[in-house]
Amino acid sequence: MVVILQQIMKEQIVELRNGIRVVYTPSLSHVAHCGFIINTGSRDEHLKENGIVHFIEHAIFKGTSKRKTHHILNRIDNVGGEINAFTTKENTNVYASFTSIYLERAVELLTDIVFNSTFPDKELIKEKEVVIDEICSYQDTPYEQIYDDFESQVYKKHPLSYNILGTVKSVSKLNRNDLLSFFNKNYGTNEIVFSIVGNFSTEKIKRITQKYLSNIPSKITNSKRKKFTGYSPAEIILTKDTHQAHCTIGNIAYDAYHPKKNTFILLNNILGGPAMNSKLNMGIREKYGLTYNIESSYNFYSDTGLFSIYLGTDNKHIYKTIDLVKKELKNLKSKKLSHLQLKNAKRQLIGQTTLSEE
Known part of the structure; x- marks a missing residue:
C-alpha cells in the first residue's frame, strides 16, 4: 500500500512546445486546484509604472474577447468554486479551487483570462479606483x-523596494496602452508554469492541457532583473497618531536557492513562527505581557532574502520590548538547541506545512 501511494503521489512535469511548463501534483482529495504562476512581479517594473503588475492582475478579470466580468466570475462561482489572483515581488499567480469534476471548466477559464484579456477602458477606470482604495487601506x-517602509529602507532604490500595489500617483497615471505594452513585453510563455493539484489520471491531465494550453502561441521573453548587491544598516523613526507603537527589526537573509534556506525557515519558525510556543511569544508576550502581536518572518527571492521581526506595544514599552527581542536573538545564537528541542521543532514545522497544504 505504501508503494502504491508513493507512485500515485509522484509529481509530474511536462514542458509544452510553446515553453509553458505543466506541473501536476496528484492528491487524494475531492477538491482540486489549478493556476498560472507567471515569472513577473513588481520588481520587474520601472519606477514610473510602479503598480502595473498588480493592476494587470486585477484587470484580467474585467473582460476577455468572449466574456464580460460577470461571466468570468460566475463561471466558477456557479459550481461552488473560487477564482482569485495575487501579486508578489517576483510572480503573478492566477488560480482556481473547485471540486474535481470541473477541472476542464477551470483550465479553460483561467487560460481565457490570462491570454485573452482585452482590458476594456470603462472597466479599467472603475478598477483603478478599487486599487487606489486598496493602497489607502494598507x-x-x-x-x-x-x-513596506522597512523593505523600502533595506532595498532603497532597487526595484525590490517598490510597493507591490504601487502608489496613488503611479496607479492614477496608468492606462490601457500601458497595460497592453507591459503585458506583451513581460508575459512570455517561457516564463509561465501551469500547476494542477488533484485526483486525476495522467491521461486526463494530458488531454485537457493539450486542448487549452498547447495552442497558445509561443512568446519568448528574457527576464533581466537588476541584482541586489547589499544595503547599509539604518534606523528610522516615523511619527503617526496610533494607539500602539509598531516596530520592525531585520536583516538580509538567504535567497531562494541557497542551500541553507530550509535551515533558516526552521530557525525562523522556532524564533517567531505562527505557533504560540515560539521563543518570541513565550519570552515576551507570555512572560511580560508587553505585546499582543510579535512574530518573525522570512521572505526569500531569487537573489536575496529578508528576515524581520515585527512587534506592536504600548508607546512607553517600546524600547524595553526591543531590548527583550535582542535578548532572545542573543540567546538563540549562544544557546544550542537540544536534540529533543530540534526534533520537536522539525515535527512542528512539518505539521504546520502539511496543514497549510490542505
Whole structure:
C-alpha cells in the first residue's frame, strides 16, 4: 500500500512546445486546484509604472474577447468554486479551487483570462479606483505600512523596494496602452508554469492541457532583473497618531536557492513562527505581557532574502520590548538547541506545512 501511494503521489512535469511548463501534483482529495504562476512581479517594473503588475492582475478579470466580468466570475462561482489572483515581488499567480469534476471548466477559464484579456477602458477606470482604495487601506494599517517602509529602507532604490500595489500617483497615471505594452513585453510563455493539484489520471491531465494550453502561441521573453548587491544598516523613526507603537527589526537573509534556506525557515519558525510556543511569544508576550502581536518572518527571492521581526506595544514599552527581542536573538545564537528541542521543532514545522497544504 505504501508503494502504491508513493507512485500515485509522484509529481509530474511536462514542458509544452510553446515553453509553458505543466506541473501536476496528484492528491487524494475531492477538491482540486489549478493556476498560472507567471515569472513577473513588481520588481520587474520601472519606477514610473510602479503598480502595473498588480493592476494587470486585477484587470484580467474585467473582460476577455468572449466574456464580460460577470461571466468570468460566475463561471466558477456557479459550481461552488473560487477564482482569485495575487501579486508578489517576483510572480503573478492566477488560480482556481473547485471540486474535481470541473477541472476542464477551470483550465479553460483561467487560460481565457490570462491570454485573452482585452482590458476594456470603462472597466479599467472603475478598477483603478478599487486599487487606489486598496493602497489607502494598507496605509491605514500600521502593521502593513511599517513592513513596506522597512523593505523600502533595506532595498532603497532597487526595484525590490517598490510597493507591490504601487502608489496613488503611479496607479492614477496608468492606462490601457500601458497595460497592453507591459503585458506583451513581460508575459512570455517561457516564463509561465501551469500547476494542477488533484485526483486525476495522467491521461486526463494530458488531454485537457493539450486542448487549452498547447495552442497558445509561443512568446519568448528574457527576464533581466537588476541584482541586489547589499544595503547599509539604518534606523528610522516615523511619527503617526496610533494607539500602539509598531516596530520592525531585520536583516538580509538567504535567497531562494541557497542551500541553507530550509535551515533558516526552521530557525525562523522556532524564533517567531505562527505557533504560540515560539521563543518570541513565550519570552515576551507570555512572560511580560508587553505585546499582543510579535512574530518573525522570512521572505526569500531569487537573489536575496529578508528576515524581520515585527512587534506592536504600548508607546512607553517600546524600547524595553526591543531590548527583550535582542535578548532572545542573543540567546538563540549562544544557546544550542537540544536534540529533543530540534526534533520537536522539525515535527512542528512539518505539521504546520502539511496543514497549510490542505
